Every structure is written in structure tokens, then in C-alpha cells.
Amino acid sequence: MIRTTCGPTPSPDTGQHCPIAALSHFPQPHYTIVPQTTIADVFAAVQSGSVSQGVVPFENSSNGSVIFTLDLFADLAGRNPDILVCGEVYLGVHHCLLGRSKDAPEGQDAGTGRTTAEDVSGSPSPAKSRGKPLRDLGHITKLYSHHQAWGQCNDFLTTYFKGVERIDVSSTSKAAEIVQQDDSGCSAAISSRMAGELNGLEFLAENLEDNEGNSTRFLVLRRRRDDGTARPDGSAGAADGEAETDDEHARYKTLVSFTVRHSEPGDLAGCLAVFQKFGLNLTSINSRPSNEATWHYIFFVEIMGRKRHDGSGAVNQALKGLDGVAQSCRWLGSWENALEA
Amino acid sequence: MIRTTCGPTPSPDTGQHCPIAALSHFPQPHYTIVPQTTIADVFAAVQSGSVSQGVVPFENSSNGSVIFTLDLFADLAGRNPDILVCGEVYLGVHHCLLGRSKDAPEGQDAGTGRTTAEDVSGSPSPAKSRGKPLRDLGHITKLYSHHQAWGQCNDFLTTYFKGVERIDVSSTSKAAEIVQQDDSGCSAAISSRMAGELNGLEFLAENLEDNEGNSTRFLVLRRRRDDGTARPDGSAGAADGEAETDDEHARYKTLVSFTVRHSEPGDLAGCLAVFQKFGLNLTSINSRPSNEATWHYIFFVEIMGRKRHDGSGAVNQALKGLDGVAQSCRWLGSWENALEA
Structure with missing residues (x-):
């Protein structure tokens, strides 16, 4: 998905x-x-x-x-x-195991496959996995999915498919298409409910994801x-020119990327201190290789608040401050916080 | 590798x-x-x-x-x-494309395959890729490697294998073994020189990695x-009790993990400020989902310097300071900086 x-x-x-x-x-x-x-x-x-x-x-x-x-x-x-x-x-995100059952039980609904058979796989430790088999899984020798899905379904895979070959494809919906075309019935896809229904595959297990949330x-x-600017339609938010409020900070998020001088590793702390100086809450940090030099990084920082179009406000001041400390920096946008909405 | x-x-x-x-x-x-x-x-x-x-x-x-x-x-x-x-x-890290050539040219050395044939693939934009084919690659319809290798060989793959199926296996050496067993000759592995030699595969291309370094x-x-403590054998370094020097800071690295209170996102800046307060150079930051709550993270910070066994020194002070600000924190070790050695 x-x-x-x-x-x-x-x-x-x-x-x-x-x-x-x-x-x-x-x-x-x-x-x-x-x-x-x-x-x-x-x-x-x-x-x-x-x-x-x-x-x-x-x-x-x-x-x-x-x-x-x-x-x-x-x-x-x-x-x-x-x-x-x-x-x-x-x-x-809810992942399903899609494929074909080995011995279709009576009354099976091939389109959705949601029968009530439970844990017939003889798994060593099914309690650890949220997802429970709805069908026997013993004939499945090959799994298809997208790389990210393996990490999200780790408990299920460890419990029921330890050692089984995993094939990485470009999307979970692509995985379902491949399994649909495999007449041997020995392959299964970790994919969405919608992909299962579109491809007429059976639901061999549901809710494979480790975490309910x-x-x-x-x-x-x-x-x-x-x-x-990049103000989205219909989300203009607080008018520029008005004083910033705590509410305005909580309502928006901003993404910024920056690099630090290769010869000055201490600059990273200096860049991060800029956000603190202007009272901005950092909510996440990521780093990736900058490819500018070996072991040189580009950092991505997400902060609460928004860049104002009139140049006023803490985010605007922090961006100016960052510009003076970082080797390079870029504002990647400000938008309404959907998690608090 | x-x-x-x-x-x-x-x-x-x-x-x-x-x-x-x-x-x-x-x-x-x-x-x-x-x-x-x-x-x-x-x-x-x-x-x-x-x-x-x-x-x-x-x-x-x-x-x-x-x-x-x-x-x-x-x-x-x-x-x-x-x-x-x-x-x-x-x-x-140097990646090779290992497999079997379609029409073995005269004088081919099957064990190493290092002939001088160049770019016979009719690629659309070979200039972008560092790695050049040593053999025709037109018959290769399936690639095996470890997930990390795809990202390291992106230019080569985009240039010569756009749209070709990629199969993710547990290691690059495993990829070479699988290709060795495939009699069709249509599969190839991105793997090491050693794996190619061990499995008697031909070198279809070399130095596939995007970056020379x-x-x-x-x-x-x-x-x-x-x-x-975890002091490794033979790397005792500067004796505890002596005053810290800039040299000591440059000679060692320390890894620390910490989480911040979910209700106080501003704590992240507070935690990072501790390192700056004690003059410690942050060299990298990473974050991963903590799985404690949705959208809650564990942060990994690498700093120059080492934790001293006698409790003195800037790293020790920073760890104490972090303990008072973070929700949880853990010293994951200090060791000699091999990059400067």
C-alpha cells in the first residue's frame, strides 16, 4: 500500500x-x-x-x-x-496473506476466504504473532511483498515462515498480481485486502502487522x-501579521534539510541549537548520506510551527539562523498537523 | 559482503x-x-x-x-x-555482477571472466554508471542480491537493468550460490569478487557501486x-585520571541511545543540547520507531570522545546530564576512532 x-x-x-x-x-x-x-x-x-x-x-x-x-x-x-x-x-495499514489454500474446506468463499479455521500451521510460538492463519500454510514455499512490509510483519513471518524464501517486488499490489499468476499455488503475497479482492485470491491470514496501530x-x-510559498488550497490557517500563539505552533509542522561543513562536525550541534534558541519543538530527525563526500550527511529535521509568508515568526527566524550556521539548508514546506486535527 | x-x-x-x-x-x-x-x-x-x-x-x-x-x-x-x-x-566495498555469459568469447577464463569487452549492452546512458559490462547482459532476466546492494549500485542498475526482476536474498554470497545453481544462465548476482571465485562464476561487470569511495x-x-566497562584488548588509550585533551576527544567515539517523553516533544532539543553544553561534537544522529507508542522514536547519537572508567570527563558528564532530561538513555560503548588512525 x-x-x-x-x-x-x-x-x-x-x-x-x-x-x-x-x-x-x-x-x-x-x-x-x-x-x-x-x-x-x-x-x-x-x-x-x-x-x-x-x-x-x-x-x-x-x-x-x-x-x-x-x-x-x-x-x-x-x-x-x-x-x-x-x-x-x-x-x-493492515496486511493480509493472499494466496490459494491447499485443500479448500467446504463452503469456502474463494473471493474473500474469511473462514474461522485457526492456527492450523503447527507454529512453534503463535502467541507472539498478532496475525493467525485462517488456512493451512504448510504448502507455501515462496513469499512476495514489498521490502517495507517484511519489517512491519516481522512477528508473523518469524512465527510461521522462518526460513521461507522472500521475494522483494516493487509494490504489495504487484506481489498479489504475481501470486495470482502462479498456478502452483505454492506462493503467497503480503498485500492489502483490496489487492486480494481485485485478484480473486484467498485470505490465508489477516492483520499480519506486528503493531495494532x-x-x-x-x-x-x-x-x-x-x-x-506552497500554501495548500483551503488550509490558510492563522493570518500572517498576527502574533504567533502556542496554538499556531501546535497546528503546523515544518520540514527542513541541512548539511554541515565536513571539516566541522561540531556544526551539527550548532545547527540544532538554532531551533532550540527560537523555542521550536523538534519532533523528528533523520540523516542520509549526502554523497558529497564519504561519511558526510544530509539531515532532515521536522519542527512544530510554520514558516510565515510575511517573514515574521519563530520558524522564519530559525531558518535565517540556520542559514548562517549550516553549510547549506532548505525549507521543504510547512503544513497543517493532521495528527492533532 | x-x-x-x-x-x-x-x-x-x-x-x-x-x-x-x-x-x-x-x-x-x-x-x-x-x-x-x-x-x-x-x-x-x-x-x-x-x-x-x-x-x-x-x-x-x-x-x-x-x-x-x-x-x-x-x-x-x-x-x-x-x-x-x-x-x-x-x-x-566493491560489487561485481556474477553469472554466465551467453556466448562465451574465445579465450574466456570462466573462473574470473575479466576480458576487456566494453559496454556491449546498447545501454541508453552508460556514462552515468561507473560499472561497465565486460560481457553482453541481454540474456539476464533476473538479479539476486542483498537489499543494501541495490541502493549502492543504483546507477548501474538504472542504466543496464531497468525493469529487470530483482530478488532479495539474505546475503550477497547467498545470491552467488543461487546463481551458480541456475543452469538457465539467465540469472546474475551482485556480490563480491570472492563469492564469484568461490562459485566459479564469470565476472559480467565490475565496480558496480555508484561511488568510488x-x-x-x-x-x-x-x-x-x-x-x-568494555575496554577492548590492546586499546586502553589515555589513562583515566589525566586531564582530557582535544586529542583524546578526536581519538575516541561514543554511541548513545535515548528516548524522550512522548508528551514532551521539546525534550529532543533539550537532550541534544546536553552534548553541546559539554563541548561534545555530534557526528551522527539516527532515529528508529521505539514501538513504545505510535510515532515515538528512539534516537542514536554518536559523539567524539569516550566515557572514562573513573567517571571524569565530558562524556561522563553529558551522560549524567542526559539521564536527567531523557525518558531513558543508554551508553552503548566508546572505542578508538579508526577513521583518523
């Missing part, structure tokens, strides 16, 4: 299916959904202006950051200079406007 | 082959090498005391942190409470001693 990405264009047309429920953010009568194959394709579509907004996975609550997205924000090749984040969407955060991208 | 890991025990025995050149750190007459299948197995072997030291991959210069290792340091299940880092080893940092682990 988290790797098929889309860029929607505003239009009265609709009807094109997109597997990302994150697009519920974009009411269909007003947007046309333009599915893209990779996260890089979404960035490229937004940068080129062929779509007005894009949706990309940013982090999963169990499995951490989506490094492909971070690397596209790092933009070392200079391909996405005008990309800004203008929103976020949180979505619960397993969810993925998506970011909404748009192209920088001529005035340098 | 970076995922086959080993835990060596001191012994006069030797002779067991281990594919990690990182073990050059452990001169063979003095150590027995005990290969392990996964990074978790290395942690378990060191924790249980069945080996005296372990070697695990920590980060790659192109592809970033090894999240499996970070998660084992996070130790959310409480399985590795006594693991400490006591050293580091940097190793250059592509290298991996390994950490050396040992079990906490009864006195709480």
Missing part, C-alpha cells in the same frame, strides 16, 4: 482507480488521479507541473522512514528544486509558487 | 573461512571465527558469551544506516542488555564486563 504512489490533478473528471486510500484527501469530483509507478515518478510529475499535487509515503510507525522519499527530498542531483510539502495524511504517514507535495 | 556477520572467539585455532574482510581486525592465529547467519545471531552470540566479540555492519557510505543493527541496539525486547561497542572497522563501517561488539 505504501509504495504505489499517485499525483492527482484538479479536474471534474474521475473514475480512475488508485490503490492509495491516502487519496481520500482529494475528493474525487474535484481531482483526477494519475497513478505513478515509483516515488521518484511522483516527485518528477509535481516538479514538471504535469500534476498539481503528489502523495508520497514518508514513514511507517513500525518500520521507520522511507529512505527513498528522504533521498528525493535531499535532491542531490538537483532534479526537484521546487518541491514543497503542503500536507500530510495518516493511514492505518501500524500506520503510514504520507506527505502531500506541490510545486513552489512564484511567490515562493 | 555487509550482511554475513561473524563472532570470533579467542583461540589458537584457525582455518575456518569467513567472508568478512572486517575480520582482518582479528588476527587469525589468535581468534577462531564463528560465522553467524544474521546480525541478530551475532548480537545473541555476544550477549550469551558463546563468543568474546562480534562484528556487525553499521552503515554504508552510499546507502546509509543498517536499520537491522540499529534495531538490535534499540533492544526493545530486552534481549541484548549487555552489548557494548568496543571498536570499528572501515572497509571498501563506497565503504561500510562495521562495529565490534563485546559483552559488558562485570565492572561495566
